[in-house]
Structure formats: C-alpha cells, structure tokens
Amino acid sequence: MTQALQNLFWIFIFPGFVFTVCLGLVASWIVRKVSALVQWRVGPPFLQPFYDVMKLLGKEVLIPEEAQQTVFKAAPVVGLAGVLLLSTMLWRITIDPTRLFVGDIIVAIYLMVLPSLALILGSSASASPHAALGTSREMKLVMGYELSLVLAFIVVIIKSGGQLSLAAIAQQTPALSISGMLAFLVALLCVQAKLGFVPFDIAEAETEVASGVLMEYSGALLAVWKLVQAMMLVALPLFLVMVFLGGFTGALWAGIAKYVLVLVLLILIKNTNPRVRIDQAMKFFWFYCGVVLVAAVILAIIGNSYGIKWL
Amino acid sequence: MSWKIWSLKKSPWVFHVNTGACNNCDIEIVNLLTPKFDVERFGIKLVGSPRHADALLVTGVVTRQAAPRLQEVYRQTAKPCVVFAIGACACDKGIFTTGYHVVGPVDKIIREVDPNAIIAYVPGCPPKPEAIISGVVKALSVL
Numbered sequence: 182m183t184q185a186l187q188n189l190f191w192i193f194i195f196p197g198f199v200f201t202v203c204l205g206l207v208a209s210w211i212v213r214k215v216s217a218l219v220q221w222r223v224g225p226p227f228l229q230p231f232y233d234v235m236k237l238l239g240k241e242v243l244i245p246e247e248a249q250q251t252v253f254k255a256a257p258v259v260g261l262a263g264v265l266l267l268s269t270m271l272w273r274i275t276i277d278p279t280r281l282f283v284g285d286i287i288v289a290i291y292l293m294v295l296p297s298l299a300l301i302l303g304s305s306a307s308a309s310p311h312a313a314l315g316t317s318r319e320m321k322l323v324m325g326y327e328l329s330l331v332l333a334f335i336v337v338i339i340k341s342g343g344q345l346s347l348a349a350i351a352q353q354t355p356a357l358s359i360s361g362m363l364a365f366l367v368a369l370l371c372v373q374a375k376l377g378f379v380p381f382d383i384a385e386a387e388t389e390v391a392s393g394v395l396m397e398y399s400g401a402l403l404a405v406w407k408l409v410q411a412m413m414l415v416a417l418p419l420f421l422v423m424v425f426l427g428g429f430t431g432a433l434w435a436g437i438a439k440y441v442l443v444l445v446l447l448i449l450i451k452n453t454n455p456r457v458r459i460d461q462a463m464k465f466f467w468f469y470c471g472v473v474l475v476a477a478v479i480l481a482i483i484g485n486s487y488g489i490k491w492l
Numbered sequence: 493m494s495w496k497i498w499s500l501k502k503s504p505w506v507f508h509v510n511t512g513a514c515n516n517c518d519i520e521i522v523n524l525l526t527p528k529f530d531v532e533r534f535g536i537k538l539v540g541s542p543r544h545a546d547a548l549l550v551t552g553v554v555t556r557q558a559a560p561r562l563q564e565v566y567r568q569t570a571k572p573c574v575v576f577a578i579g580a581c582a583c584d585k586g587i588f589t590t591g592y593h594v595v596g597p598v599d600k601i602i603r604e605v606d607p608n609a610i611i612a613y614v615p616g617c618p619p620k621p622e623a624i625i626s627g628v629v630k631a632l633s634v635l
Contacts, residue, residue, distance in 0.1 A: 232535060235502075240572075396543065398543065
C-alpha cells in the first residue's frame with residue numbers, strides 16, 4: 182500500500198507531473214526570453230507561460246462539428262501520459278540510479294514518440310484541411326528523424342559495450358569520442374525536430390498552415406498540449422544529457438550546467454535558422470545525417486573492437 | 493475579478509483578420525511585434541488560428557465578400573474574446589462610405605452574430621502603434 186502511494190507520489194508530484202511542469206514552464210520562459218534577447222527585444226515576464234496556461238484553462242473549449250470527438254479529446258491526454266512517464270522515468274534514474282529496474286533506452290525511445298503520435302491522431306481527428314496538411318508533415322517529419330535518432334542511440338549502445346540500461350549508459354560520456362560527438366550533434370538536431378523548434382517547425386508553421394496540427398484545439402485541450410510541449414522541453418534535453426553527456430553522475434551543478442548548455446544550443450539553432458520545407462527536412466535527416474551516423478557507427482565499432490577510446 | 497479574466501489580461505493572444513484593408517493598418521500591427529514596441533512584454537502574442545485567440549484585430553472596411561468570413565472567424569474564436577476595429581475604415585467605413593462593395597463597419601457585422609460582443613475602436617489612418625497599444629489596454633481594463 183505504502184509502495185503504491187509512493188509510486189503515485191513519484192508520478193504526480195515529484196519528480197513527475199508537478200515538478201516537471203513547473204520546470205518545463207520555466208524552460209519555455211527561458212526559450213522565449215533568450216529568443217527575445219537575440220532579437221534585441223525585452224521579452225515576456227517570468228511568469229508568462231504560467232499565465233498562458235492558466236488563461237487557456239479558463240477559455241471556452243470549441244470542438245469542430247465534424248471532428249471524431251473521442252479521439253480529438255483523448256489525444257492530448259495520451260500525449261501527456263507519454264511524456265509524464267518518460268520524465269518520471271528519467272528523473273527516477275537520475276536521482277537514484279542504483280534502485281531496481283525502471284526502464285531502458287528502448288522504453289525511452291517508445292515513450293518519446295508517443296506525444297508525436299498523439300498529436301498526429303488528434304489533429305487528423307479534427308477534420309480540418311489545414312490540420313490535415315500539418316498532420317501529413319508531422320508524419321513525414323517523424324519518419325525522417327526517428328531513423329537518425331535510433332542510429333545515434335545505437336552508437337551510444339555500441340560505445341557502452343552493448344548496455345541497454347539507462348542507468349548504466351548514464352555513467353559514461355560518449356560525447357568525448359569522435360563517433361559519440363557526431364551522434365550527439367545529430368541527436369541534438371533530431372530533438373530540435375521533436376520539439377517543433379524553428380528549422381523543423383514545419384508541422385505547426387503559423388504563417389503557412391495556421392498552426393497546422395494544433396489549429397483546431399482551443400481552451401483546456403490546447404492548454405494540455407502546451408503542457409506536453411513544456412514537459413518535452415525538460416525530458417528531451419535531459420535524455421540527451423543522460424545518454425551523451427554523462428548525466429548527473431558528477432556534481433549537481435555540473436548536471437544542471439549540461440542541461441542548460443543543451444537548452445541554449447537548441448535555442449540558438451532555433452533563432453539562427455529559417456524554416457525548411459518538409460522535403461528538405463527529410464533529405465537532411467535521411468541522407469546527410471544518415472551518412473554521418475553510418476560513419477559514426479563504423480567508427481564506434483572499430484574503436485570498440487580495437488579498444489581505442491577516442492574513436 | 494475572476495481568475496479567468498485576470499489571466500486573460502495577462503496573456504491576450506491576438507489573431508489578425510484583414511477584411512479589405514489597404515495594408516497600412518496591417519503594417520502598423522506588425523510594427524507592434526518589432527523590437528521598438530515589443531508587445532510580448534505584456535504577453536501579447538500573434539497566433540495563427542482564431543481558436544487560440546483572445547482578441548481579433550480586424551483591419552479594413554468590411555466588403556461583401558469578407559463579411560460572412562469575418563462572422564465565421566468570430567464564431568470560431570473561443571470566448572471570452574475582444575474585437576478590435578483598427579483604423580478609420582474598420583471603425584466607420586472611412587473614405588469608402590459610399591462604396592458599392594461595402595456592407596458595413598466591423599461592429600455592425602459582428603453584432604449580427606453576437607449582440608453582446610465587446611468591440612474596441614482604434615481610429616486613425618493608419619493608427620499609430622502607440623494608439624493600438626493604448627486601445628488594447630483600455631479594452632482589457634473594462635473586461
């Protein structure tokens with residue numbers, strides 16, 4: 182009984198829902214503030230993301246007449262569940278890596294794709310032509326970056342000698358070798374696409390397809406999507422830090438510094454690039470990133486079999 | 493004041509509707525987002541869909557073609573919301589008063605859908621960005 186209560190506490194309060202949401206909203210404030218500073222503006226106040234979510238919760242929820250109602254309403258909750266499990270799992274491993282099994286890298290890959298799948302389902306249930314365009318773009322984008330992301334993780338798995346457990350992978354720092362660094366850079370770009378940040382915000386391009394996938398969502402349902410995006414902003418950089426940069430194994434401030442470094446890299450890429458077309462994005466991920474990653478995999482295998490650490 | 497209205501004032505997201513403007517007012521609206529005025533300081537954000545919006549920035553006299561579209565966009569906006577008639581044309585037809593293609597100022601068209609709509613007027617040809625900010629502040633303070 183107490184075990185069940187403790188699990189619920191982990192999932193809903195700390196380090197799950199409440200903690201990750203607060204952290205995610207602060208992170209999304211950092212994104213907006215740094216973007217504003219890059220553009221020589223003042224930017225929003227600190228609590229702005231909290232105000233936004235609060236306002237959306239109080240607004241009217243409009244549901245299109247022709248929408249498939251159940252899927253349309255359930256999709257944000259499914260997305261939230263996926264990212265909630267992912268972030269709880271990652272934080273648990275970070276806080277107490279020696280505890281019993283909580284999940285390996287393959288579970289994390291599955292959970293990471295869940296919010297995108299929910300977004301595709303929800304927007305295609307909305308019966309809106311703009312959302313349909315956004316959905317098809319999101320699907321193509323997922324197919325584009327998933328391959329590169331999985332290949333990048335394969336490099337890490339090879340470097341760690343076939344380990345799948347996240348706790349074991351987080352003990353090492355693959356980014357200190359050539360193949361690991363290449364894999365980290367590609368994974369960073371994949372995370373950029375997963376978060377829907379600018380060079381890859383094709384699916385919700387506001388100026389082209391009027392917010393695309395999120396177009397028909399309003400009120401509380403939109404607020405849930407905003408929370409999902411905010412939590413992804415915590416979970417995905419944290420995952421990169423754990424897999425490539427050695428996680429929080431050292432001092433706490435070093436872990437936080439790594440997270441902020443990844444976040445700032447993402448923001449700078451976001452602010453210095455124009456939006457690409459969907460065919461350019463797919464070509465980029467399959468051909469350019471694919472070639473780089475195949476080279477990284479070969480380097481990692483050679484390095485592993487001859488015992489050369491830096492390859 | 494309820495928490496809904498309080499948070500609405502803290503983050504009004506706006507959707508831009510052009511119902512036949514000459515583009516001058518649109519340029520002034522885009523001006524608001526530039527570093528000089530930077531309305532994101534007040535949480536104001538331009539969004540791509542009326543379903544996300546809390547305020548409609550309507551520019552231009554309403555033409556026969558645009559009127560049903562404007563009404564549809566108003567119906568699609570999640571309530572509570574505010575409508576801003578920006579510029580002389582949107583407020584009272586401006587120089588197009590006798591035009592054959594004109595069906596009316598923005599408030600008349602919106603009131604056909606919702607008689608209790610909150611409509612704010614920002615006159616000028618085009619209104620200055622300062623005037624638009626002042627109009628937004630005044631409209632939000634009566635909510």
